[in-house]
Amino acid sequence: MRIVALAGGIGGARFLRGLLAAVGPQDEITVIGNTGDDIHLYGLKVCPDLDTVMYTLGGGIHEEQGWGRADETWSIKAEMKEYGVGPEWFGLGDRDFATHLVRSQMLTAGYSLSQVTEALCVRWKPGVRLLPMSDDRVETHVRITDEQGTRAVHFQEYWVRLHAAVDAEAIIPVGADTAKPAPGVLEAIAEADVILFPPSNPVVSIGTILAVPGIREAVAAAPAPVVGLSPIIGGAPVRGMADKVLAAVGVEATAEAVALNYGSELIDGWLVDSADEAAVAVVEAAGIACRAVPLLMTDVETTAEMARAALALAEQVRA
Amino acid sequence: MRIVALAGGIGGARFLRGLLAAVGPQDEITVIGNTGDDIHLYGLKVCPDLDTVMYTLGGGIHEEQGWGRADETWSIKAEMKEYGVGPEWFGLGDRDFATHLVRSQMLTAGYSLSQVTEALCVRWKPGVRLLPMSDDRVETHVRITDEQGTRAVHFQEYWVRLHAAVDAEAIIPVGADTAKPAPGVLEAIAEADVILFPPSNPVVSIGTILAVPGIREAVAAAPAPVVGLSPIIGGAPVRGMADKVLAAVGVEATAEAVALNYGSELIDGWLVDSADEAAVAVVEAAGIACRAVPLLMTDVETTAEMARAALALAEQVRA
Numbered sequence: 001m002r003i004v005a006l007a008g009g010i011g012g013a014r015f016l017r018g019l020l021a022a023v024g025p026q027d028e029i030t031v032i033g034n035t036g037d038d039i040h041l042y043g044l045k046v047c048p049d050l051d052t053v054m055y056t057l058g059g060g061i062h063e064e065q066g067w068g069r070a071d072e073t074w075s076i077k078a079e080m081k082e083y084g085v086g087p088e089w090f091g092l093g094d095r096d097f098a099t100h101l102v103r104s105q106m107l108t109a110g111y112s113l114s115q116v117t118e119a120l121c122v123r124w125k126p127g128v129r130l131l132p133m134s135d136d137r138v139e140t141h142v143r144i145t146d147e148q149g150t151r152a153v154h155f156q157e158y159w160v161r162l163h164a165a166v167d168a169e170a171i172i173p174v175g176a177d178t179a180k181p182a183p184g185v186l187e188a189i190a191e192a193d194v195i196l197f198p199p200s201n202p203v204v205s206i207g208t209i210l211a212v213p214g215i216r217e218a219v220a221a222a223p224a225p226v227v228g229l230s231p232i233i234g235g236a237p238v239r240g241m242a243d244k245v246l247a248a249v250g251v252e253a254t255a256e257a258v259a260l261n262y263g264s265e266l267i268d269g270w271l272v273d274s275a276d277e278a279a280v281a282v283v284e285a286a287g288i289a290c291r292a293v294p295l296l297m298t299d300v301e302t303t304a305e306m307a308r309a310a311l312a313l314a315e316q317v318r319a
Numbered sequence: 320m321r322i323v324a325l326a327g328g329i330g331g332a333r334f335l336r337g338l339l340a341a342v343g344p345q346d347e348i349t350v351i352g353n354t355g356d357d358i359h360l361y362g363l364k365v366c367p368d369l370d371t372v373m374y375t376l377g378g379g380i381h382e383e384q385g386w387g388r389a390d391e392t393w394s395i396k397a398e399m400k401e402y403g404v405g406p407e408w409f410g411l412g413d414r415d416f417a418t419h420l421v422r423s424q425m426l427t428a429g430y431s432l433s434q435v436t437e438a439l440c441v442r443w444k445p446g447v448r449l450l451p452m453s454d455d456r457v458e459t460h461v462r463i464t465d466e467q468g469t470r471a472v473h474f475q476e477y478w479v480r481l482h483a484a485v486d487a488e489a490i491i492p493v494g495a496d497t498a499k500p501a502p503g504v505l506e507a508i509a510e511a512d513v514i515l516f517p518p519s520n521p522v523v524s525i526g527t528i529l530a531v532p533g534i535r536e537a538v539a540a541a542p543a544p545v546v547g548l549s550p551i552i553g554g555a556p557v558r559g560m561a562d563k564v565l566a567a568v569g570v571e572a573t574a575e576a577v578a579l580n581y582g583s584e585l586i587d588g589w590l591v592d593s594a595d596e597a598a599v600a601v602v603e604a605a606g607i608a609c610r611a612v613p614l615l616m617t618d619v620e621t622t623a624e625m626a627r628a629a630l631a632l633a634e635q636v637r638a
Contacts, residue, residue, distance in 0.1 A: 043424040073394045079417030083442050085424075094413040098398030105362040105404075123402050 004192040008205025010066040013056035015198035018303025029128040036140040036208030044100040058124030069095040089161040136179035143170040164241035168248035197228030203245040227269035230255040269313040323511040327524025329385040332375035334517035337622025348447040355459040355527030363419040377443030388414040408480040455498035462489040483560035487567035516547030522564040546588035549574040588632040
């Protein structure tokens with residue numbers, strides 16, 4: 001079975017680990033990773049979501065934290081502080097820096113982000129084919145208003161530095177309108193047997209991937225069933241601050257509102273948490289098959305069970 | 320007193336520490352640093368000699384090693400090995416990487432190497448004005464013949480990877496012929512009260528600085544006395560493998576041969592080690608004032624004594 005999953009960072013990566021545990025060795029998983037949260041720091045290209053997927057599936061992730069490397073050291077960060085060079089609010093450990101150095105050196109040498117990602121995965125062996133959504137630069141910005149007035153800040157600044165404490169007025173995926181899907185992305189979607197939306201952020205992760213011209217259309221036109229898992233449980237994000245960016249696009253932070261925002265032209269099935277049983281009827285009324293199952297990714301086996309439920313729902317909507 | 324010193328890496332840096340201990344607070348030291356051993360690694364500009372001077376005088380050097388940072392960590396090097404990205408033979412620690420990241424980011428932003436060096440020194444406060452010999456790229460290459468045939472390798476590859484075990488057939492300071500002295504270099508030489516050649520490598524350190532068009536001429540024309548300290552004691556380099564590169568330029572590895580190679584048109588005074596007492600008459604016969612004093616830089620006070628001897632000899636030749 002050929003499975004395509006659109007993935008953001010921590011939530012997407014943890015779901016994929018469960019998915020890998022749920023499928024057989026003959027199944028092929030292609031992950032289309034969000035690159036809208038990419039940022040240039042210290043002259044290097046940093047791809048947080050791609051790296052979180054790569055490190056998580058490759059066994060290098062800092063488990064408790066969910067991002068960054070296990071057994072990390074922080075010498076460079078300490079030195080940057082001594083040099084007075086920021087940003088101080090973004091945490092790049094020394095091991096992580098090595099990835100950004102290798103990536104940046106290859107990009108400067110003329111390789112595409114797809115090629116670089118493939119090269120990095122030679123080491124990490126994530127067990128999936130990891131494709132960036134695009135080789136073109138896309139950076140999500142967030143419009144906010146604070147004591148400095150109304151302005152757009154990089155998503156990472158909004159998320160990591162400001163902790164989404166200020167209202168997001170608009171989400172702007174800068175560069176997305178002219179970006180092209182990376183090689184293999186549209187083909188993978190067209191040839192997929194199942195397409196999954198993990199419980200990633202529907203606005204700044206899945207939403208950004210879908211904002212690359214051609215990808216939303218390809219998903220909508222794909223013969224494969226498309227099944228998503230709600231990142232919202234009981235009216236709040238499981239982790240992160242998805243409610244803040246959902247508000248910016250006028251979507252309520254509920255399991256059903258997120259499903260309806262994707263819409264039946266895009267998704268065929270939707271899983272909500274058992275706590276959101278009441279959402280099932282609302283979602284189904286909109287023409288989207290819906291089931292309520294436990295959606296907390298407490299460990300790999302629980303997450304594998306979620307993946308099985310998603311694949312089972314895909315089979316039901318296919319039939 | 321305005322003192323100008325031409326300096327390479329470890330030997331130069333240690334001498335400068337002694338010089339700083341020997342002079343008073345009203346004395347101004349300008350160091351013209353060799354950049355011929357600069358190398359681009361992992362997409363970053365690495366300036367080993369400038370950094371060795373900066374770290375040594377700024378209190379950040381790894382004392383026993385003589386290069387690199389104290390309390391260093393090596394996470395990036397370990398990661399690069401996992402990624403299969405070299406060169407493995409060059410030791411860049413994590414703290415050191417931070418310097419190269421800041422430098423490279425500033426260079427990419429359009430600052431000159433002089434400006435970057437000045438910015439880095441804001442942190443390190445080396446107590447001297449540190450100028451790169453040139454803002455233009457100069458990289459010393461070494462012609463060798465081995466089982467792969469005759470070829471030129473980067474000086475760092477010759478020195479660090481091959482440990483100078485192969486004969487150097489020629490020393491080629493690539494780019495030196497079109498390089499311009501960095502801003503302030505010629506002025507500092509012209510306005511100096513004393514010019515010193517520390518016991519740095521006469522070929523790949525001092526020699527490369529002098530190879531930048533205008534610098535040799537400025538030193539020769541300077542009104543100030545020029546005094547050098549022999550890096551050769553008893554027919555062998557005190558440290559490093561200076562004999563290998565001296566052979567490449569047809570100069571014997573003796574205290575007197577190095578002095579005569581500089582020549583009386585360049586230097587006015589020369590210090591040899593007490594072990595080389597016999598060299599004094601030979602050097603003086605060539606019109607260069609010469610004294611034999613202890614030249615082993617065993618600690619800062621011993622080195623300060625060497626600096627005092629050099630300054631005293633400068634006063635003698637001036638009179």
